[in-house]
Amino acid sequence: MPALLETQRRFLGALLEPLSGDNRALAELPPGSAAPSDEFNATADRLLQSTSAVGARERLGLYHRQYWFRLLDSLAEDFPRVRELLGAEAHVAAIERYLLAHPPACWTLRHLGSGFGEFLRHDAEIAPALRPWAAALAAYDYAHMQVFEAAAPPAPAEADFASRALTLQPALVLVAVDRPISRLLREGPKPPPRSLSSLVRRELHVVWRTSGHALRARREPVSLLPLFLSLRRGGPLVEIIANTRPLPSASAIQTAFSRCRELGWLALLPAPAQPPA
Numbered sequence: 001m002p003a004l005l006e007t008q009r010r011f012l013g014a015l016l017e018p019l020s021g022d023n024r025a026l027a028e029l030p031p032g033s034a035a036p037s038d039e040f041n042a043t044a045d046r047l048l049q050s051t052s053a054v055g056a057r058e059r060l061g062l063y064h065r066q067y068w069f070r071l072l073d074s075l076a077e078d079f080p081r082v083r084e085l086l087g088a089e090a091h092v093a094a095i096e097r098y099l100l101a102h103p104p105a106c107w108t109l110r111h112l113g114s115g116f117g118e119f120l121r122h123d124a125e126i127a128p129a130l131r132p133w134a135a136a137l138a139a140y141d142y143a144h145m146q147v148f149e150a151a152a153p154p155a156p157a158e159a160d161f162a163s164r165a166l167t168l169q170p171a172l173v174l175v176a177v178d179r180p181i182s183r184l185l186r187e188g189p190k191p192p193p194r195s196l197s198s199l200v201r202r203e204l205h206v207v208w209r210t211s212g213h214a215l216r217a218r219r220e221p222v223s224l225l226p227l228f229l230s231l232r233r234g235g236p237l238v239e240i241i242a243n244t245r246p247l248p249s250a251s252a253i254q255t256a257f258s259r260c261r262e263l264g265w266l267a268l269l270p271a272p273a274q275p276p277a
Contacts, residue, residue, distance in 0.1 A: 007047060014043040014060060015067045016103055018096065023065050027072055028092050036061065071099055074109045078145055079116060081137040084188060085130065094123060094134075110145050117142060132200075133192060136177035137184065143173035143207035144215055152209065153267045165269035167234030172208040172265055174228055179203070182219050204228075211264055223248050224256050231260075234269035 017040050018024075020033040036057070044060035054062075075095045076083060083091040098119045104112055117138030121131050150171035156164060168174075180201045184192065192199075204225050207217045220228075223246075230244040241253065248256070260266050 010043050011047060014040050015064055016100075017064065018100065019065065019068050023068070027069060028089060029072075029096055030089070030093055036064075040064075071104065071109075071112065072096065075099075075113050075116065078113050079138055079141040081141050081185070082116075082120070082134055085134055085137055085184070085191060086126065090126070094120060094126065097123065097125065110149060113138070113142055113145070129198065130191060133179050133181070133184070136179045136181045139177060140175050140181060140185070140205060140207070140217075143175050143205075144217075146173050147171045147207055147209045147215060150209065152211065153270075155261075155264050156266055156268050160268060161237055165235050166231065166237060166240065167267055167269040168228065168232045168260075169208065169265055169267045172206060174225070174232065175205040175207060176222070176225055177203050177205070181205075206265070208263070208265060216263075220256075221252070223252065227253065227256060231266075 017037060018032055019027055019029060020036050024030070024032050040060070041057050044057040048056040048059050050056045050059075072092060072095055075098075076092060079091070082094075086094065095116075098113075098116055101119065102115050106112065106114075117135045120126060120138055121135035123131060123134075126134060150169075152169060152171045155169075156166060160166070178200055180199060180203055182203055182205075184190070202222045204220045204222045205217055206220050206228075207215070209215055226246060227240075227244045227248055230240045233243075234240075235243070241247070247253075
């Protein structure tokens with residue numbers, strides 16, 4: 001087993017190397033190394049066999065190229081609003097930097113970009129004025145990935161509101177951002193004008209999956225964020241309101257719960273598992 005583990009690690013290390021040569025242009029990446037590293041070639045020579053048609057290094061190169069092409073394409077599709085903000089070339093370059101810093105750690109591509117927004121917030125290769133906007137749009141884009149496969153338990157019945165613990169649907173994500181991305185979402189996420197580039201204003205967006213499996217999003221007042229966070233933690237309705245600080249006005253609470261019920265945002269909080277007798 002140790003020998004197998006060492007072989008797997010060495011093969012993965014080769015795959016994680018950045019693309020080189022013409023492969024970078026095919027992936028629309030900026031120029032880089034002209035050829036694979038000596039370690040890459042040594043791994044190919046040691047782990048793979050050449051055939052009359054394909055050499056060992058070329059065989060590893062095929063794996064390597066398809067690995068990177070698949071990851072780059074996947075993240076480019078997952079973050080369309082970030083791509084429009086940064087431009088295609090800057091976007092794919094940022095994706096490569098992200099993948100080099102944070103190699104995949106999950107079996108599904110759907111969560112490959114879970115840390116992309118936070119990475120963009122601190123990416124020195126992006127203009128400082130654009131970083132918080134890119135991070136906010138990435139959080140909004142990634143929320144659509146999160147709700148896609150989340151569970152969707154039945155909505156509570158009328159009688160449940162007085163007697164059962166409530167929570168928000170798992171297929172609903174609260175996206176609280178520190179830039180007014182609503183304008184970019186409405187007009188297209190091109191770089192914000194100078195008058196907006198340094199503007200700091202919180203917004204709350206709700207992204208959810210409907211019972212018909214359609215993805216929806218809407219902006220909500222930021223003042224409702226504490227109430228929605230209390231709902232996310234879950235509990236009886238009286239406790240949810242009592243634990244909300246600061247507490248919105250009574251009319252805002254009533255309106256918020258009416259909207260939650262109308263849009264199917266509420267679910268019953270699962271009962272804690274009982275210890276075996």
